[in-house]
Amino acid sequence: MIGATATDIAAAVREGRTTAREVITAHLAHIHRVDPRYGAFRRVRAVEALAEADAVDQRPDRADLPLAGVPVAIKDHVDVAGEVRADGSLATSREPATEDHPLVARWRAAGAVVIGLTRVPELCIFPTSDDPEDIARSPWDPRYSAGGSSGGAAAAVSAGMVPLAHGSDGMGSIRIPAACCGLLGLKPGGGVTPHVDGEGWLGLSEHGVLATTVEDIALGLAVMAGQPVAPVRPRDRLRIAVSSRTPVVFAPPDAETVAGLHRVGRALALAGHSTFARHPRVPVSLQTLAGAYWVGAVAAELPANIDESALQPRTRTHVALGRAALRAGLVDEAQRDRWRERALSFFDDIDVLVAPVLARPPAKAEAWSTKPWWTNAQMSTRTAPYPNLWNLASFPALAVPAGVRADGAPASVQLVGPPGSEDLLLGTAAQLAEVLPWKRHPDEVITRTAARP
Known part of the structure; x- marks a missing residue:
């Protein structure tokens, strides 16, 4: 049961080979065993999840539910009815949410069971996931951070605590944790998954999925997007550009990053695609724009009921910088539109771009929330200069495992495509899984004799 995919669990519950209660009971026991080491969850909903599982088992439409009995984790950044949305902060309201976010409602309607809320950095700003209570760590090596801001979600999936987790990605916040934890992590294009007012980071952020298989990513995304579940279909003879060129001159990729990228390029060529080196033309000014949006988006969408005096010092600095950027007009939509047009032209004769996610190993698992803003910002830029484009x-953009680095950390790349290419990216990842398969979980957290439903 532990380590089974969401696709397999749902099929077993639909067909009556197991029950949702048995699935959730097993996963709660596993969380109890391993999460003290990895810090994935801010809150485990043990009593509530068992009640939800019983409700799934009693549903007359159980045989038709795409996520029947699947334990899922929700990032502590959206509302879950009856739960406090803390956003990794002591400064946010402690009033429980009165209703589910639309994506949570869709997963629940499909039969999923919300087993817990995952750890995030304060207001989901930073690329590591420590909060006042704990640090989310990579199950591949707990000395490394699980990444951020969906770090708790990635740790939960990587350690087999859930097969499927929700994340959100405003500047790499799904892909960075996926890379840190050896997972697949999909940031859909704009408008694919639902939003509510005040959570879109000025159009930067999208809700997406973390999992260990392409099929699970496709399943979770389809339900979240309100679309029928369809099989993943690879395509023949794609034109694939491979680029390690960093958009930040002081954050070059290390040798292990380049080696992982080349492994993927060779594997895709072996799968029959045309692969070649080509680099997006990224203006130097784009990193200034990215920084302005990073700080400005948070300042523009700060919750109205937040106690700013209780924010972490790094976050107060971030908000102050954001307000200054907004006043100065540095959050420039016209400049962003010009980048979109240039990015679209890059894909005129290219189907998929393969690029790194991280330029170096993940950040160390430390209390980054206690460090100054500049220290966090410098770490962020040096570690992950690629995703924000x-x-x-x-x-x-879809993060995909690319083997293991010599230092023991997972290697990863991202597959990028133009708007509407989510299915194409998933199909490409499915072919990559055939020629360059990845280990779905670290050996130490999933026993080789784990029962399957």
């Missing part, structure tokens, strides 16, 4: 463009 595609948030600014609102293009879909």
Whole structure:
């Protein structure tokens, strides 16, 4: 049961080979065993999840539910009815939400069971996930951070605590944790998944999915997007550009990053695609724009009921910088539109871009929330200079495992495509899984004799 995919669990519950209660009971026991080491969850909903599982088992339409009995984790950044949305902060309201966010409602309607809320950095700003209570760590090596801001979600999936987790990605916040934890992580393009007012980071952020298989990503995304579940269909003879060129001159990729990228390029060529080196033309000014949006989006959408005096010092600095950027007009939509047009032209004769997610190993698992803003910002830029380009463009991007680095951390790349190419990226990842398969979980957290439903 532990380590089974969401696709397999749902099929077993639909067909009566197991029950949702048995699935949730097993996963709660596993969380109890391993989460003290990895810090994935801010809150485990043990009593509530068992009640939800019983409700799934009693549903007359159980045989038709795409996520029947699947335990899922929700990032502590959206509302879950009856739960406090803390956003990794002591400064947010402690009033429980009165209703589910639309994406949570869709997963529940499909038969999923919300087993817990995952750890995030304060207001989901930073690329590591420590809060006042704990640090989310990579199950591949707990000395490393699980990334951020969907770090708790990634740790939960990587350690087999859930097969499927929700994340959100405003500047790499799904892809960075996926890379840190050896997972698939999809940031859809703009408008694919639902939003509510005040959570879109000025159009940078999208809700997406973390999982260990392409099929699970496709399943979770389809339900979240309100679309029929369809099989993943690879395509023949794609034109695939491979680029390690960093958009930040002081954050070059290390040798292990380049080696992982080349492994993927060779594997895709082996799968029959045309692969070649080509680099997006990224203006130097785009990193200034990215920084302005990073700080400005938070300042523009700060919750009205927040106690700013209780924010962490790094966050107060971030908000102050954001307000200054907004006043100065540095959050420039016209400049962002010009980048979108340039990015679209890059894909005129290219189907998929393959690029790194991280330039180096993940950040160390430390209390980054206690460090100054500049220290956090410098770490963020040096570790993950690649992802924010595609948030600014609102293009879909999928993090995919690419083996293991010599230092023991997972290697990862991102597959990027133009708007509407989510299915194409998933199909490409499915072919990559055939020629360059990845280990779905670290050996130490999933026993080789784990029962399957």
